[in-house]
Structures are given as C-alpha cells and as structure tokens.
Amino acid sequence: MPWRQAVAFIFLVIPAVSAAEKMYTWIDDQGVAHFTDIKPSEREHKRVELRNPSLIPMRENITRGKRVSKINQQVSRSLEGSNAGQRTMSDQQEARERERKDARCEDYREKLERIQKQLRAGYSNDQGNRLRRQRREVSQKLSRKCILG
Known part of the structure; x- marks a missing residue:
C-alpha cells in the first residue's frame, strides 16, 4: 500500500x-x-x-507546542497553589468593596426618592429648580457608579 x-x-x-x-x-x-x-x-x-x-517539519512544531503547553499548565498550577492565601484575601476585599458599593447605591436611591417626594409635594419656582438640579446630579451618580460601573 x-x-x-x-x-x-x-x-x-x-x-x-x-x-x-x-x-x-x-x-x-x-x-x-x-x-x-x-x-x-x-x-x-x-x-x-x-x-x-x-x-517545515510539522512533527517538531507539534512536539514543541505540546511541551510549551505542559510547561504553561505547570506554571499555572504552581501559581494557583502559592496564591491561594492571597486569593481568599482578595475575595474578602472584593466582598467588602461590593458591600460598600451596594450601600452607596442604596444611599443614592433614597436621596432620589426624597427629592422626588419633595417635587411631588409642591414647591416654589426657585426651590423647584434646585430640586431638579439635585435630582439630575444624584441620578447621574446613580447611573455612573451603580448601573453602568
């Protein structure tokens, strides 16, 4: 054959x-x-x-590629083992940061609700302009820091 x-x-x-x-x-x-x-x-x-x-001898390229992949896997495993303590620390830091962000976002929502109540209750012309400006600023912060970011 x-x-x-x-x-x-x-x-x-x-x-x-x-x-x-x-x-x-x-x-x-x-x-x-x-x-x-x-x-x-x-x-x-x-x-x-x-x-x-x-x-180009492809067998040699394939062999080298497999060797490099094996080395990369070994390095990744060793880094995962040595960074295990650091990772839990960063997980804790991320959780604390998430809690702070959630609290800040809830603050913005409460401020926005208070401003909305004041606008619905009635206002003078100057007070209405000030409330609308505050609503715009708080709404932008809420969007940037909580919804988009």
Whole structure:
C-alpha cells in the first residue's frame, strides 16, 4: 500500500513541479497582469523565477507546542497553589468593596426618592429648580457608579 502512495505522489507532483518551473507574466491593454506556464508568443512578457517551497517539519512544531503547553499548565498550577492565601484575601476585599458599593447605591436611591417626594409635594419656582438640579446630579451618580460601573 505505501508504495502505491509513493507512485501516485511521483506521478502527480513531479509533472506539476516541472511544469511550474517555467512561468511567464504579461500585462494586457487594460493593465491586468496575467500569469501562465505557456510562453505568450505575440505579447511582451517576462519570465518569472520561482523559488523552491520551504518545508517545515510539522512533527517538531507539534512536539514543541505540546511541551510549551505542559510547561504553561505547570506554571499555572504552581501559581494557583502559592496564591491561594492571597486569593481568599482578595475575595474578602472584593466582598467588602461590593458591600460598600451596594450601600452607596442604596444611599443614592433614597436621596432620589426624597427629592422626588419633595417635587411631588409642591414647591416654589426657585426651590423647584434646585430640586431638579439635585435630582439630575444624584441620578447621574446613580447611573455612573451603580448601573453602568
């Protein structure tokens, strides 16, 4: 079976390589570049020199990739083990920060509700302008710090 594959490879690849050794290029009247393996007889043309394809040993690349992945996993595991105490500390800090943020957001909501009640209760012109400005400022802080951020 392997010898059949070798024969098929020889019959398919060698003619293609030998035919591809001679390439020509020429530009037509509209400025379009053409490439062919047949020498154009009536047109001005240039012969294109083809370089041999570079071969990369894939087995070596795959082996190195696996080795690098294994090293990355080992480093990650060792970092997880050494940072376990620090991670719980940062989890606690994150929880405290979350509580502070929630309290601040609840504060903004309460202030906004108080301002809304005052606006509904009635007001003078100057007092209404001040309340609307306060509502706008508190509403922006609530949006920026609690809803968007």
